[in-house]
Amino acid sequence: MVTPRLRPAATVSRLTRVVWAVLLLQLLGCGPSPDTSPPRAITYTFDAPTRELIRLLAEKAKSSVYQDFDRNFKGILVPESLLPYEPFVLGLSTESKIPAVLLLDAPWVQRYGVAGWLHELGRTDIFDRSELVPSVAEAFSVSLTHITGQKGKQLVAVPTYIKGNILFYRQDILKRYNLAPPRTWEELRAICRKVLPQEKSLKYGLLIHSTNVLNDFYPIFWGFGGQVNNDDGQFVLSDKPNAEAFVAALKALIAMQGSIMPGPGALKQFDPGGSLRQAFFQGQTLFMINWSTRMKDLGDLIAKGGGQPPGSLTSFSQVGVAPIPAQAGHPHRYSNIGSFGWAVNRFSVTDPVVIEHAKQFIGVVAGEQFQLLAAETMGQVPSLVRALKKVTNKEVLQVYNDTFAQKDMVMRPRPHSRRINNVLEKVLDEALNGRQTPEAALAGALAELKKDQTSD
Amino acid sequence: MNTSENFIRYSLRNRLFVLAGATFFLCALVILLFFPLLNLTLEGLQNRTINSMQAAAEVEATTISRLLVLEFSSLKGLLKVTPASNTETDQWIKDLLWEKVTFNEIIEGVELIQGQKDAEGRHLTYLFYRREAPELKPMPGPQKIMKSFQGLEKDLINSITTQQRVDNTIQESVNRGPKAEGEMLLRYMPVHVLLADEGAVFWGVAKIGIDTNRMRQLLLIQSQEQTNIRWNIWVEMILSLFISGVLAMSLIYFWVRHITEPLRTLSMVTGALQGAKPEDFDLWLENLKRVDAQGQAEVVVIQKVLERLGTAVPKLGQRLIDGEARACLGKVIARGLPVFQARQAQLQALEQELGHGEATGPAHQTLTLVRARIDMVFDDLSHLWSDPKDQWDRIDVTPGLQRAWRLATIGLPAEVTQHQEFAPLPPVWGSEAKLTLAGLYLLAFAVDLVPPAGELGIKVETSPAGGVRLTVWVSGNPRSDAECQGWLNPFGDPGRIQGSLGPALAAAIASQHRGSLTVAPRESGGAVFSLELPPLAASQEPHEPVI
Incomplete structure (x- = not known):
């Protein structure tokens, strides 16, 4: 006679009890504490053209990304009188976390990048360098070997347009x-x-x-x-x-x-x-x-x-x-490149949330819609390859095709x-x-x- | 082993007490195990607090340093200073350092180190430390010197000069531990001078010492607080355990008492049966019925079964006594049967010899004597065999005992020497039939013990107390006290119940008459049975009716 094997049933019963106990513990307050921390906004350097384009996009595109821009990102207005003094050198050299995202002229990108003050964007998936026109991407890349140990140049800022x-x-x-x-x-x-x-x-x-x-x-x-x-x-x-x-x-x-x-x-x-x-x-x-x-x-x-x-x-x-x-x-x-690019302050990156927010911000202010609008209204040459394919402004395309797209063209920033x-x-x-x-x-x-x- | 002690030790109530106490102490032990866990938790909390305080202090130090550096960034004069110069700018910088260090309690000292170094590797340095540490001499005032830096600090300053930014990895290693300038938290920051036409121009490094005494005091306070918390919690735990223990044990005591009371009472009532006399049996049964079971099913079942047994046992006892009396008489008759037959034959022979005529002479006297003896035997038997009414009265026990003697000794071998001594006796209160049976039981038992050429005797006399004493003795083998006591307690060993219950029943009858029966070995062998009956009580004395 074969004795019925009760062990599996008993195991299942025990397992069921354990599952119930765990569920009840959750009800009793033993579960993870609710995340009560408020959503954090990142700070960026405020500039008028960007603000104007965001305003236009908020009106035109009716997209929440642009309409909620001010809620998610806090702009820091830099008085023009301060710009000649390069005020952010003081902050970044002393590892200040503010601002998290900076709009920098190409030579400043070189200076800040080589000093190790900027976060590499490609390696951390904030921005893929291959989306940019190669000549302008090169101008916004620096060697961080002395900091990260990685050979080759790393993209440290995302230009919103090509100017030279x-x-x-x-x-x-x-x-x-x-x-x-x-x-x-x-x-x-x-x-x-x-x-x-x-x-x-x-x-x-x-x-x-x-x-x-x-x-x-x-x-x-x-x-x-x-x-x-x-x-x-x-x-x-x-x-x-x-x-x-x-x-x-x-x-x-x-x-x-x-x-x-x-x-x-x-x-x-x-x-x-x-x-x-x-x-x-x-x-x-x-x-x-x-x-x-x-x-x-x-x-x-x-x-x-x-x-x-x-x-x-x-x-x-x-x-x-x-x-x-x-x-x-x-x-x-x-x-001589005159573009400005968005860079991420290395010292502000204290947790992955900052990286995610910076990625969202750059996706908004250097995104396809943004650059297309700038191309059509301001005649700016987009830096994104996919935006260039959609541009209808003939003059913009002429400038790009006849100059920046030339094979022997090298865009280089002046000494910082x-x-x-x-x-x-x-x-x-x-x-x-x-x-x-x-x-x-x-x-x-x-x-x-x-x-x-x-x-x- | 003392049964009473065992009962107390192993009673259900005590066991429940012990188990409840053990359970409570086990729980208390488990609760007390939380104390080491609490210690660990507090230690973890302390570590986390220390770490967060250190982090906060470092953030504060960085903020203060950054604010100072921002202020230094406006010192355009820094770009013009040289080791050899002694200008107003130098004095202005030194005065500024004095103000910052003297009037800011948290800033222990400041060094402004020019990034550019001379051929000997020395840096132009403006420095001032407040030096509150007792082992250090106070610094007279801000100084401008050429200073060499060594080790990690040198690496850090070179790194800042090259990259113009703080390197936290090196900075932390430099900041760790006490410093030559005193124990403080040091912060190194690059100093850029802001110029409108050239932007932020790197000048050198600001080394800023932040007072950590405040943090140490906070850590000390926190440590003391944690010790207090630990002691308070310990005392509270012990106190709460003590109080809860007293409460729990008190409640458990009353609950256990309440729950076990019916079983304890039933147990005591049942146990009382062991020492109870037959006349106490009715009282015992009454007590058993009065036990309050309080609805406890187990107690009710045991109580009912005991009641049924208690009701059945007296009837069985009566049947046993009746049976024993008949058995005893049967045994007497069986033993005297040859004598009866011989006397019957003798009677027939005498009747044939004498015929039916009226005769006189010795034969006729013998015939008369034989007839009288036979009649007496039958008369004695008829008295004992009959089931007389159990009447209690003032009686003389002598006739009954004489009948018992006559019947018991019928058929004894001629070699057995018989002694009888019946003295005049005072009346006693009792049942004549039962007392006669008691005598017969003793005598029949003694006859069974008497050897072929032994002695058997009976003596009835007035006891010293004024009652009646019946003594039956028998010769024979030496007997022990235990053996003699065993005759009185035939059920002492349920595995070995002896054949005759005579002594036990005689003792029961004596006890019923408030008398006693003792059995003792005879010095010359055999045993002596002594049955004493009390004298009449005053209430049992005859008195004239009051009219």
Whole structure:
């Protein structure tokens, strides 16, 4: 006879009792305590354009993401008077947790990133670098090997648009002469020599800024193979190849003065803001180095139309854009990037919730909808690849396709040291105004910078 | 083993007391086990509190340091100082340090260390420490010196100078333990000077000492509080256990008493049967009926069964006494049967010899004597065999005892020497039939003991107390006291119930008449049975009726 096995039934019964006991314990208050902590909002640096776009999206998209923006994210207004002092250096260098998310100019991203103050975004899944246009993603990446031990560059900020200085040219004139936009300075000079004598309305072959000329000079300098700082942020301008490139680039500009560019005496007339694009709009120059965002300004001027002198632009089709030329034989052409990007304060990341909130914030202010609206209303070039595919603004696409999408285009931020930039700006001014030779100007700059051993 | 002691020790009530007490102490022990757990919990709480206080102190130190650094960031003069200079800027910086350290109790000291170092690795340093520690000499005032840093501190300052930010990993290792400047929490912060045209320009490091005495005092207070809490909880636990123990034991005592009372009473009533005399049996039965079972089923069942037994036992006893009397008479008759037959034969022979005529002479006298003897035997038997009414009265026991003697000695071998001595007796109060039976029981028992050529005797006399004493003795083998007492208690060993219950029944009859029966061994062998009856009480004396 087989004895019935009661053990399984008893086990099941016991298990049932245990389950009931656990459930009852929950009812008795032995369960996990309810999460009573209020939802935390993260802080970010407040800026007007972002706020305006968020407002527009809240009205248009009717999305709760944008409508509840102020509830979820607290903006910190930075007075403009403080910006020159780089106030966040104090906070971040002392490991302050505020603000959690910062809108930083590209050079600041480099400085803060190398110092280890910014959180790497790709490795922590806050943002996937492959969603960005590669050239702009590279400009917002830094090497964190000395902090994280990981080789290669890490994305530390997400740009919301692409801005850099580029070469504007009269597309209609070059077409008329069946000329392609120049890739080298020699080509530019050749075009000018050919066109200028025949186009009497053109006063200049090339115009660059007379104030803050350093911004225009850097891509030219880089196109000659020079660097002020290396990738680790160390000052290398005094190295021979860089010094020679500096002098060569400066000499190239000086050589064009008086024939292609305005001479030292004529530079003053371009000091007022907007005078450069006005001159281009009025048809005074064949080429102009300016920020890519000036395309929208030119469009506005063309749209205004009447009352302008003869030869002024009447259509966007007359405007062409290309990367700033480089020295013959150099593989890349450069743009001094002027984009701002959202970065995460490394010291604010005290728990995963902060990372999640930062991810949500960046997803909102650098998202597809945001960038598309900025492209259509402000003429900004999106930094997201998928946003670029949906852009309908022809001028934006023209700027992107003809400049930033070029294979040899490299976007690079200027050196973050204000002291270096100030000194170089000063010596450039001296040289372009004929008060110093390029060699003497460089030597003077290096001597002045060497005095400060602790310069960053 | 003392039965009474055992009863007390093993009674249900005491067992319940012991079990309840043991259960309570077990529970108390389990509750007391919480004390070590409480200690562990408090220790964990203390550790967590210490950690959180330390973290809070560090946050506070960082905040204070950051505020100081923010203030230093406006010192544009810092960018102009040199080791060799002794300008107003130097004095202004020193004065600022003096103000910060002197008027802020929580700031123990400040060092402003220039990031740039000279060829010997020394840094231009402005420093001032309040130095409240008794083992340290007070610092005269803020100083500007060239200072060398060593070990981890040197690494930290170099790291800050290179990266221009705090490195918590190194900072914590530098901050741990007492410092040469006194025991304080040190914070190292990079100092940037803010310039409108150059931005935030790195200058050096601010080393700020934060007073930790306040935190130590808090820790001490917390430790004392925890000790107090521990003692209070311990005392409260002991007190509550004591009170609850007293309450529990009191309640348990009353409950157990209440619950076990019916069983205890029943047990005592039942136990009383052991020492009860036959005449107490009715009283015992009455007591048994009076036991209050209080509805306890077990007690009710036992009580009912005992009542049934108590009702049946007297009837069985009566049947046993009756049966024993008949058995005793039967035995006497059986023993005297040869004598009766011989006398019958002698009687027939004499009657044939004498014929039916009226004759006189010796034969005729013999015939008359034989007839008288036979009649006496039958008369004695008829007195004892009959079931006389159990009448109690003032009686003379002599005739009955003589009948018993005559019947008991019928058929005794001629070799047995018989002694009889009947003295005049005072009257006693009792049942003649029962007392005669008692004598017969003793004599029949003694006849069974007498050896072939032994002695058997009876003596009836007035006892010294004025009553009646019946003494029956018999010769024979030496007897022990235990054996003699065993005759009186035939049910003492339920496994060995002896054949005759005569002595026991005689003792019961004596006891019924407020007398007693004792049995003792004879020095020359055999045994002596002595039955004493009390004299008449005053109320039993005859008196004239009062008219």
